[in-house]
């Protein structure tokens with residue numbers, strides 16, 4: 407009699423090959439669609455997504471024949487559970503699954519081909535045109551036109567699709583009774599029953615830092631745009647923060663503090679080479695030749711593409727790509743490092759069983775994508791790589807540098823937190839279609855302290871104006887990433903014996919830091935993520951296997967002190983009226 411375990415091992419070996427092959431086909435179909443949006447490429451992608459669902463459904467049935475209670479090898483049972491954890495593919499109703507793919511394809515198509523009109527004759531794509539207006543214009547009305555134009559052309563156009571999308575996802579995911587709703591399924595990636603309350607506690611711990619940054623930025627923007635633009639509720643207009651979603655404020659740094667513009671002696675390829683050089687300097691992998699041959703690094707001129715930057719693992723251990731409509735800005739240099747960080751993670755775990763080729767949790771993959779940005783943005787480093795012509799060290803003191811980092815790493819926190827607060831409440835049925843937009847602005851006004859520059863009603867669908875909502879991509883992973891990356895930065899700087907304040911630490915060229923990081927990366931998702939966290943933080947002054955806001959607060963400690971003094975000196979109110987939102991019905 408073949409033991410249950412031996413039979414399971416034989417099955418998993420066969421499964422590993424089959425799943426890699428079909429995922430290769432599915433990923434290739436996705437790539438062909440995203441880099442050339444047509445009816446045919448959409449149909450082909452939908453066809454492969456249904457083939458993949460069929461495969462998952464069939465193999466989940468096959469794997470369920472094993473009696474897990476008779477297998478005490480934790481690795482085998484973890485793999486078998488992953489074969490059976492198939493999300494919405496658990497639904498046998500392939501008509502509904504096809505409908506879900508069709509709606510997703512339609513929403514992604516609307517989002518990626520939308521042209522926002524800034525006046526009666528000028529309609530522009532999001533990237534790079536509208537993004538550049540929001541980043542560079544300093545005219546209130548021009549910014550408002552781009553902000554409104556984008557939302558009218560994207561979210562508003564897909565509003566009618568979202569209610570059915572939510573219902574179909576919930577029907578499919580609750581079919582086998584494992585999950586309460588689609589939000590419950592998304593959260594299960596973190597393998598923790600307390601995950602939702604853990605992230606809420608982290609957010610509350612970080613709120614005072616955000617509120618002090620918000621107060622300072624509001625005062626400086628009020629000086630620039632005039633007090634009449636700022637309601638006495640304390641909110642900041644959503645469209646003057648340099649980013650279409652007000653999630654990253656680095657583009658208005660020039661209003662907030664004097665700082666030289668970025669160097670012009672850069673090319674797109676050099677941006678990628680600089681990023682690669684950082685990873686190889688700490689002992690991590692180079693990009694494979696295929697990466698340079700197959701990636702799409704600039705926006706094509708002859709076809710519609712999905713411009714939102716992304717990193718791709720084709721599942722055959724060789725083919726890894728980035729798709730990015732790269733432009734020459736420092737925000738984009740961050741994104742280049744971000745997407746390449748994903749590729750480094752893929753390369754670190756590429757020889758694991760397919761089921762383990764994943765981040766320890768989704769936030770870890772995003773955290774790895776960002777971790778080097780905490781080192782490479784130090785002024786000394788930027789000068790070293792020539793991205794800055796000259797860093798006026800006397801102006802670029804600690805506070806200016808920390809302020810700049812806070813405009814991306816602190817400003818983001820409420821946004822990274824709130825998207826899935828909205829989405830989870832929709833999947834739970836707490837937020838119904840007739841209050842989608844109202845709930846969205848409740849959260850944006852309450853947690854981010856911003857308000858819409860033009861009237862919003864429930865005819866609008868502003869969540870749909872952010873890529874990840876029509877894209878069906880979870881977002882809490884970015885919030886988790888922003889917390890975890892500072893834990894890792896602190897630990898790696900300790901391992902690298904780099905002393906001094908955390909925000910001045912640069913692990914460039916430090917292979918001890920790189921090898922400690924790689925120890926975590928090569929684990930993939932073989933173990934629950936707390937063990938992966940310990941792999942990095944182990945033995946570095948009291949960090950544990952949990953998420954902790956302490957390293958982020960330590961990194962920005964000097965800035966918080968300065969902000970509190972500055973806000974007090976100008977008698978600037980901290981915070982805003984959380985339950986009042988101007989311009990929202």
Ligand SMILES: C[C@H](NC(=O)O)C(=O)O
Nearest residue numbers: 653714715716744874884
């Ligand atoms: C932070 C997130 N990054 C990403 O999608 O890669 C975003 O762009 O909204």
Ligand SMILES: [Zn+2]
Nearest residue numbers: 744748772775
């Ligand atoms: Zn990412």
